Amino acid sequence: xxxxxxxxxxxxxxxxxxxxxxxxxxxxxxxxxxxxxxxxxxxxxxxxxxxxxxxxxxxxxxxxxxxxxxxxxxxxxxxxxxxxxxxxxxxxxxxxxxxxxxxxxxxxxxxxxxxxxxxxxxxxxxxxxxxxxxxxxxxxxxxxxxxxxxxxxxxxxxxxxxxxxxxxxxxxxxxxxxxxxxxxxxxxxxxxxxxxxxxxxxxxxxxxxxxxxxxxxxxxxxxxxxxxxxxxxxxxxxxxxxxxxxxxxxxxxxxxxxxxxxxxxxxxxxxxxxxxxxxxxxxxxxxxxxxxxxxxxxxxxxxxxxxxxxxxxxxxxxxxxx
Numbered sequence: 001x002x003x004x005x006x007x008x009x010x011x012x013x014x015x016x017x018x019x020x021x022x023x024x025x026x027x028x029x030x031x032x033x034x035x036x037x038x039x040x041x042x043x044x045x046x047x048x049x050x051x052x053x054x055x056x057x058x059x060x061x062x063x064x065x066x067x068x069x070x071x072x073x074x075x076x077x078x079x080x081x082x083x084x085x086x087x088x089x090x091x092x093x094x095x096x097x098x099x100x101x102x103x104x105x106x107x108x109x110x111x112x113x114x115x116x117x118x119x120x121x122x123x124x125x126x127x128x129x130x131x132x133x134x135x136x137x138x139x140x141x142x143x144x145x146x147x148x149x150x151x152x153x154x155x156x157x158x159x160x161x162x163x164x165x166x167x168x169x170x171x172x173x174x175x176x177x178x179x180x181x182x183x184x185x186x187x188x189x190x191x192x193x194x195x196x197x198x199x200x201x202x203x204x205x206x207x208x209x210x211x212x213x214x215x216x217x218x219x220x221x222x223x224x225x226x227x228x229x230x231x232x233x234x235x236x237x238x239x240x241x242x243x244x245x246x247x248x249x250x251x252x253x254x255x256x257x258x259x260x261x262x263x264x265x266x267x268x269x270x271x272x273x274x275x276x277x278x279x280x281x282x283x284x285x286x287x288x289x290x291x292x293x294x295x296x297x298x299x300x301x302x303x304x305x306x307x308x309x310x311x312x313x314x315x316x317x318x319x320x321x322x
Contacts, residue, residue: 025051029060036064038071041078043085049177059173062129063087066112069130070123077135077210078116079196086115086181088174089129090155090167092122100296104253108300111167115181117188118196120157121205124304132249134304135205137212138165140186142201148179155179159201207307217305226308230301237297238290244297248306249313257293264289 025033029051033044047063050056066087070077078084092109101108112125119139123131138157145158155175156166170178203212208225219226228247237244242257268282 026056029056032057032060032064036067036071038074041074041083042067043083046085046181047087050173062089066125066129066131069112069125070114073210077121077205079118082116082118084114084116085185086178087129088113088170088178089125090170093154093166093168096299100299104256106169107253108250113167115178115185117185133207133310134306135207135210136202136304137198137205138202139196139198142198143186146179146182146186148175148182161201163201165202204305207305207310213305227305228301228308228311230298233301234294234298238294241290241293244293245300246313247311248297248301249310250300251313261289261293 025048029048033039033048036042047067048060050059066089067084089110089112091106092111093105097105097109107127108124110125110127112123112129112131114121114123119137120143121135121137123135124133125131138159142160143157144160145156147156147158149155153170153172153175154166154168155170155178156164158164197212199212199214204215205211206213206220206223206225208220209223211220211222213220217227218229233244233247235244236247237257240258241261242254244254245251245257246254264286268285271285272279272282
Protein backbone atom coordinates (compact mmCIF):
# COMPACT_ATOMS: atom_id res chain seq x y z
CA UNK A 1 0.00 0.00 0.00
CA UNK A 2 1.19 3.50 -0.67
CA UNK A 3 -0.17 6.87 0.23
CA UNK A 4 -1.38 8.89 -2.72
CA UNK A 5 -2.70 12.42 -2.36
CA UNK A 6 -6.41 12.81 -2.82
CA UNK A 7 -7.36 15.94 -4.68
CA UNK A 8 -10.75 17.52 -4.94
CA UNK A 9 -13.31 15.78 -7.13
CA UNK A 10 -13.46 18.79 -9.42
CA UNK A 11 -9.93 20.16 -9.68
CA UNK A 12 -10.73 22.46 -12.54
CA UNK A 13 -12.60 25.68 -12.00
CA UNK A 14 -14.69 26.13 -15.16
CA UNK A 15 -14.66 29.89 -14.82
CA UNK A 16 -10.84 30.03 -14.75
CA UNK A 17 -10.17 27.52 -17.52
CA UNK A 18 -10.00 29.26 -20.92
CA UNK A 19 -10.45 25.91 -22.70
CA UNK A 20 -13.73 25.10 -20.97
CA UNK A 21 -16.89 25.74 -22.99
CA UNK A 22 -19.20 27.66 -20.63
CA UNK A 23 -21.98 28.34 -23.13
CA UNK A 24 -25.21 26.28 -22.95
CA UNK A 25 -24.76 22.84 -24.48
CA UNK A 26 -26.28 21.99 -27.84
CA UNK A 27 -29.55 20.07 -27.13
CA UNK A 28 -28.34 16.98 -29.02
CA UNK A 29 -25.01 17.10 -27.23
CA UNK A 30 -26.73 17.41 -23.87
CA UNK A 31 -29.00 14.49 -24.76
CA UNK A 32 -25.99 12.27 -25.42
CA UNK A 33 -24.41 13.29 -22.11
CA UNK A 34 -27.69 12.64 -20.28
CA UNK A 35 -27.75 9.09 -21.69
CA UNK A 36 -24.90 8.18 -19.34
CA UNK A 37 -26.08 6.22 -16.31
CA UNK A 38 -23.22 6.90 -13.90
CA UNK A 39 -22.75 10.65 -13.95
CA UNK A 40 -22.05 10.42 -10.20
CA UNK A 41 -18.62 8.97 -11.08
CA UNK A 42 -17.88 11.41 -13.91
CA UNK A 43 -16.57 14.98 -13.85
CA UNK A 44 -18.68 16.22 -16.75
CA UNK A 45 -16.96 19.62 -16.89
CA UNK A 46 -13.56 18.13 -17.77
CA UNK A 47 -14.87 15.12 -19.70
CA UNK A 48 -16.85 17.25 -22.15
CA UNK A 49 -14.93 20.49 -22.70
CA UNK A 50 -16.64 21.10 -26.06
CA UNK A 51 -20.44 21.29 -25.83
CA UNK A 52 -21.17 23.60 -28.77
CA UNK A 53 -19.78 24.17 -32.23
CA UNK A 54 -19.16 22.20 -35.40
CA UNK A 55 -17.27 19.27 -33.82
CA UNK A 56 -19.16 19.12 -30.52
CA UNK A 57 -21.54 16.31 -31.54
CA UNK A 58 -18.89 13.94 -32.90
CA UNK A 59 -16.56 14.65 -29.98
CA UNK A 60 -19.30 14.04 -27.42
CA UNK A 61 -20.48 10.87 -29.17
CA UNK A 62 -16.93 9.52 -29.11
CA UNK A 63 -16.50 10.18 -25.40
CA UNK A 64 -19.93 8.85 -24.48
CA UNK A 65 -19.14 5.62 -26.35
CA UNK A 66 -15.93 5.23 -24.35
CA UNK A 67 -17.62 5.93 -21.03
CA UNK A 68 -20.58 3.62 -21.65
CA UNK A 69 -18.17 0.74 -22.22
CA UNK A 70 -16.85 1.02 -18.66
CA UNK A 71 -20.03 2.04 -16.82
CA UNK A 72 -20.94 -1.56 -15.79
CA UNK A 73 -17.63 -1.98 -13.96
CA UNK A 74 -17.28 1.44 -12.30
CA UNK A 75 -18.21 0.33 -8.78
CA UNK A 76 -15.33 -2.14 -8.84
CA UNK A 77 -12.93 -0.20 -11.04
CA UNK A 78 -12.98 3.03 -9.02
CA UNK A 79 -12.24 3.58 -5.34
CA UNK A 80 -14.64 5.48 -3.04
CA UNK A 81 -14.55 9.15 -3.94
CA UNK A 82 -12.65 8.53 -7.17
CA UNK A 83 -14.14 10.06 -10.32
CA UNK A 84 -13.24 9.98 -14.00
CA UNK A 85 -12.03 13.36 -15.25
CA UNK A 86 -10.86 12.65 -18.80
CA UNK A 87 -10.82 9.90 -21.42
CA UNK A 88 -8.91 9.49 -24.67
CA UNK A 89 -7.95 6.77 -27.13
CA UNK A 90 -4.47 5.97 -28.48
CA UNK A 91 -2.17 3.12 -29.50
CA UNK A 92 0.68 1.87 -27.31
CA UNK A 93 3.81 2.05 -29.42
CA UNK A 94 7.23 0.44 -29.06
CA UNK A 95 9.75 -1.05 -31.46
CA UNK A 96 9.36 -4.62 -30.14
CA UNK A 97 5.66 -4.60 -30.97
CA UNK A 98 6.38 -3.18 -34.40
CA UNK A 99 8.96 -5.89 -35.05
CA UNK A 100 6.93 -8.88 -33.84
CA UNK A 101 3.40 -7.74 -34.64
CA UNK A 102 3.82 -5.28 -37.50
CA UNK A 103 0.57 -3.64 -38.57
CA UNK A 104 -1.37 -5.78 -36.08
CA UNK A 105 0.15 -3.85 -33.18
CA UNK A 106 -2.27 -1.07 -34.16
CA UNK A 107 -5.15 -3.45 -33.43
CA UNK A 108 -3.83 -5.30 -30.39
CA UNK A 109 -2.43 -2.21 -28.62
CA UNK A 110 -5.40 0.14 -29.08
CA UNK A 111 -5.92 1.62 -25.61
CA UNK A 112 -8.59 3.58 -23.76
CA UNK A 113 -6.88 5.97 -21.36
CA UNK A 114 -8.99 6.89 -18.34
CA UNK A 115 -7.77 9.64 -16.02
CA UNK A 116 -9.03 10.04 -12.45
CA UNK A 117 -7.79 12.41 -9.75
CA UNK A 118 -5.47 9.64 -8.48
CA UNK A 119 -4.23 7.57 -11.44
CA UNK A 120 -4.34 6.75 -15.12
CA UNK A 121 -6.20 3.53 -15.98
CA UNK A 122 -5.25 1.94 -19.30
CA UNK A 123 -7.70 -0.51 -20.88
CA UNK A 124 -7.28 -2.33 -24.16
CA UNK A 125 -10.06 -1.23 -26.51
CA UNK A 126 -11.49 -1.62 -29.97
CA UNK A 127 -11.20 0.96 -32.76
CA UNK A 128 -14.10 2.98 -31.30
CA UNK A 129 -12.48 3.22 -27.88
CA UNK A 130 -14.77 0.68 -26.22
CA UNK A 131 -12.95 -1.03 -23.37
CA UNK A 132 -12.07 -4.71 -23.40
CA UNK A 133 -10.93 -6.75 -20.41
CA UNK A 134 -7.16 -6.25 -20.09
CA UNK A 135 -6.29 -3.22 -17.98
CA UNK A 136 -3.44 -1.56 -16.08
CA UNK A 137 -3.03 1.38 -13.74
CA UNK A 138 -0.37 4.05 -13.30
CA UNK A 139 -0.72 5.95 -9.98
CA UNK A 140 0.31 9.57 -10.33
CA UNK A 141 2.78 9.22 -7.44
CA UNK A 142 4.68 6.64 -9.54
CA UNK A 143 4.77 8.97 -12.54
CA UNK A 144 8.12 10.71 -12.95
CA UNK A 145 7.17 12.68 -16.04
CA UNK A 146 4.22 13.05 -18.40
CA UNK A 147 4.97 14.31 -21.89
CA UNK A 148 2.75 15.33 -24.79
CA UNK A 149 4.18 16.23 -28.18
CA UNK A 150 1.23 18.13 -29.61
CA UNK A 151 2.65 18.37 -33.13
CA UNK A 152 4.49 15.03 -33.30
CA UNK A 153 1.38 13.15 -32.18
CA UNK A 154 2.50 11.23 -29.10
CA UNK A 155 2.03 11.20 -25.35
CA UNK A 156 4.32 9.40 -22.94
CA UNK A 157 4.44 8.23 -19.34
CA UNK A 158 7.90 8.02 -17.76
CA UNK A 159 7.65 6.01 -14.55
CA UNK A 160 9.79 6.03 -11.43
CA UNK A 161 11.13 2.56 -12.28
CA UNK A 162 12.73 3.92 -15.45
CA UNK A 163 10.19 2.47 -17.89
CA UNK A 164 8.61 4.67 -20.53
CA UNK A 165 5.28 4.06 -22.29
CA UNK A 166 4.57 6.00 -25.46
CA UNK A 167 1.16 6.27 -27.12
CA UNK A 168 0.55 7.34 -30.70
CA UNK A 169 -2.55 8.21 -32.70
CA UNK A 170 -4.28 10.36 -30.08
CA UNK A 171 -6.37 13.21 -31.43
CA UNK A 172 -4.59 16.57 -31.41
CA UNK A 173 -7.16 18.26 -29.18
CA UNK A 174 -6.95 15.42 -26.66
CA UNK A 175 -3.15 15.71 -26.57
CA UNK A 176 -3.43 19.43 -25.92
CA UNK A 177 -6.15 19.04 -23.29
CA UNK A 178 -4.29 16.24 -21.51
CA UNK A 179 -1.04 18.17 -21.40
CA UNK A 180 -2.78 21.00 -19.59
CA UNK A 181 -4.85 18.62 -17.47
CA UNK A 182 -1.81 16.64 -16.27
CA UNK A 183 0.09 19.82 -15.45
CA UNK A 184 -2.79 20.91 -13.23
CA UNK A 185 -3.35 17.48 -11.78
CA UNK A 186 0.27 16.75 -10.87
CA UNK A 187 0.68 20.19 -9.31
CA UNK A 188 -2.55 20.08 -7.28
CA UNK A 189 -1.72 20.42 -3.56
CA UNK A 190 -2.81 17.31 -1.60
CA UNK A 191 -5.85 17.77 0.60
CA UNK A 192 -5.76 14.33 2.25
CA UNK A 193 -4.31 10.87 1.70
CA UNK A 194 -6.05 7.58 1.01
CA UNK A 195 -4.84 3.99 0.99
CA UNK A 196 -4.15 3.14 -2.61
CA UNK A 197 -2.81 -0.35 -3.40
CA UNK A 198 -0.07 -0.71 -5.96
CA UNK A 199 2.80 -3.14 -6.44
CA UNK A 200 4.78 -1.65 -9.29
CA UNK A 201 4.71 1.61 -11.20
CA UNK A 202 2.39 -0.01 -13.75
CA UNK A 203 0.21 -2.80 -12.35
CA UNK A 204 -2.11 -5.09 -14.31
CA UNK A 205 -5.70 -5.09 -13.03
CA UNK A 206 -7.63 -8.28 -12.33
CA UNK A 207 -10.39 -8.63 -14.98
CA UNK A 208 -12.71 -10.03 -12.30
CA UNK A 209 -12.56 -7.41 -9.54
CA UNK A 210 -10.23 -4.79 -11.10
CA UNK A 211 -7.80 -4.86 -8.19
CA UNK A 212 -4.12 -4.08 -8.83
CA UNK A 213 -2.37 -7.43 -9.07
CA UNK A 214 1.29 -8.38 -8.56
CA UNK A 215 3.19 -9.50 -11.66
CA UNK A 216 3.34 -13.19 -12.58
CA UNK A 217 0.16 -13.96 -10.65
CA UNK A 218 -1.99 -16.93 -11.65
CA UNK A 219 -4.95 -16.32 -9.30
CA UNK A 220 -6.35 -13.07 -7.90
CA UNK A 221 -5.94 -12.88 -4.13
CA UNK A 222 -9.10 -10.78 -3.84
CA UNK A 223 -11.69 -12.63 -5.95
CA UNK A 224 -9.96 -15.94 -6.85
CA UNK A 225 -10.19 -15.13 -10.56
CA UNK A 226 -7.91 -17.53 -12.45
CA UNK A 227 -5.72 -16.21 -15.25
CA UNK A 228 -4.44 -18.04 -18.29
CA UNK A 229 -0.88 -19.31 -18.50
CA UNK A 230 0.79 -17.52 -21.47
CA UNK A 231 2.34 -20.82 -22.49
CA UNK A 232 -1.08 -22.24 -23.33
CA UNK A 233 -1.86 -19.96 -26.32
CA UNK A 234 1.82 -20.07 -27.33
CA UNK A 235 1.75 -23.86 -27.63
CA UNK A 236 -1.54 -23.61 -29.52
CA UNK A 237 0.12 -21.31 -32.06
CA UNK A 238 3.08 -23.66 -32.29
CA UNK A 239 0.70 -26.45 -33.29
CA UNK A 240 -1.45 -24.26 -35.57
CA UNK A 241 -0.57 -20.60 -36.23
CA UNK A 242 -3.52 -18.38 -35.36
CA UNK A 243 -5.07 -20.75 -32.82
CA UNK A 244 -3.33 -19.04 -29.91
CA UNK A 245 -4.63 -15.59 -30.87
CA UNK A 246 -8.09 -17.08 -31.36
CA UNK A 247 -7.81 -18.32 -27.76
CA UNK A 248 -6.79 -14.82 -26.66
CA UNK A 249 -9.82 -13.30 -28.38
CA UNK A 250 -7.95 -11.59 -31.24
CA UNK A 251 -10.22 -13.10 -33.87
CA UNK A 252 -9.28 -10.92 -36.85
CA UNK A 253 -5.56 -11.40 -36.23
CA UNK A 254 -6.08 -15.15 -35.82
CA UNK A 255 -7.98 -15.50 -39.09
CA UNK A 256 -5.31 -13.59 -41.02
CA UNK A 257 -2.60 -15.75 -39.44
CA UNK A 258 -4.43 -18.92 -40.42
CA UNK A 259 -4.83 -17.71 -44.00
CA UNK A 260 -1.14 -16.84 -44.08
CA UNK A 261 -0.22 -20.27 -42.74
CA UNK A 262 -2.34 -21.88 -45.45
CA UNK A 263 -0.21 -20.08 -48.05
CA UNK A 264 2.95 -21.27 -46.27
CA UNK A 265 1.67 -24.85 -46.49
CA UNK A 266 0.94 -24.43 -50.19
CA UNK A 267 4.43 -23.08 -50.84
CA UNK A 268 6.04 -25.86 -48.79
CA UNK A 269 3.97 -28.48 -50.61
CA UNK A 270 4.92 -27.01 -53.98
CA UNK A 271 8.61 -27.13 -53.03
CA UNK A 272 8.41 -30.82 -52.08
CA UNK A 273 6.32 -31.80 -55.12
CA UNK A 274 8.63 -29.95 -57.50
CA UNK A 275 11.75 -31.46 -55.95
CA UNK A 276 11.25 -34.35 -53.49
CA UNK A 277 14.88 -34.05 -52.40
CA UNK A 278 14.07 -30.56 -51.06
CA UNK A 279 11.67 -31.91 -48.42
CA UNK A 280 13.87 -30.51 -45.65
CA UNK A 281 13.39 -26.95 -46.96
CA UNK A 282 9.62 -27.45 -46.88
CA UNK A 283 9.74 -28.65 -43.29
CA UNK A 284 12.00 -25.78 -42.22
CA UNK A 285 9.65 -23.25 -43.83
CA UNK A 286 6.66 -24.62 -41.89
CA UNK A 287 8.69 -24.89 -38.68
CA UNK A 288 9.83 -21.27 -38.99
CA UNK A 289 6.25 -20.03 -39.46
CA UNK A 290 5.01 -22.02 -36.46
CA UNK A 291 7.89 -20.98 -34.21
CA UNK A 292 7.60 -17.30 -35.07
CA UNK A 293 3.85 -17.34 -34.38
CA UNK A 294 4.47 -19.17 -31.10
CA UNK A 295 6.92 -16.49 -29.92
CA UNK A 296 4.67 -13.62 -31.02
CA UNK A 297 1.64 -15.17 -29.28
CA UNK A 298 3.62 -15.67 -26.06
CA UNK A 299 4.66 -12.02 -26.20
CA UNK A 300 1.05 -10.87 -26.62
CA UNK A 301 -0.26 -13.17 -23.87
CA UNK A 302 2.27 -11.86 -21.34
CA UNK A 303 1.19 -8.24 -21.77
CA UNK A 304 -1.57 -8.40 -19.15
CA UNK A 305 -3.98 -10.59 -17.23
CA UNK A 306 -6.56 -12.61 -19.15
CA UNK A 307 -9.28 -14.52 -17.33
CA UNK A 308 -9.79 -18.15 -18.25
CA UNK A 309 -13.49 -17.28 -18.55
CA UNK A 310 -12.81 -14.81 -21.36
CA UNK A 311 -10.89 -17.07 -23.75
CA UNK A 312 -11.99 -17.58 -27.37
CA UNK A 313 -13.77 -14.22 -27.32
CA UNK A 314 -16.29 -15.13 -24.63
CA UNK A 315 -18.18 -12.12 -23.35
CA UNK A 316 -17.50 -11.33 -19.67
CA UNK A 317 -20.31 -11.43 -17.18
CA UNK A 318 -21.75 -8.10 -16.07
CA UNK A 319 -20.11 -7.41 -12.73
CA UNK A 320 -21.56 -5.39 -9.89
CA UNK A 321 -20.08 -4.46 -6.57
CA UNK A 322 -20.81 -7.00 -3.88
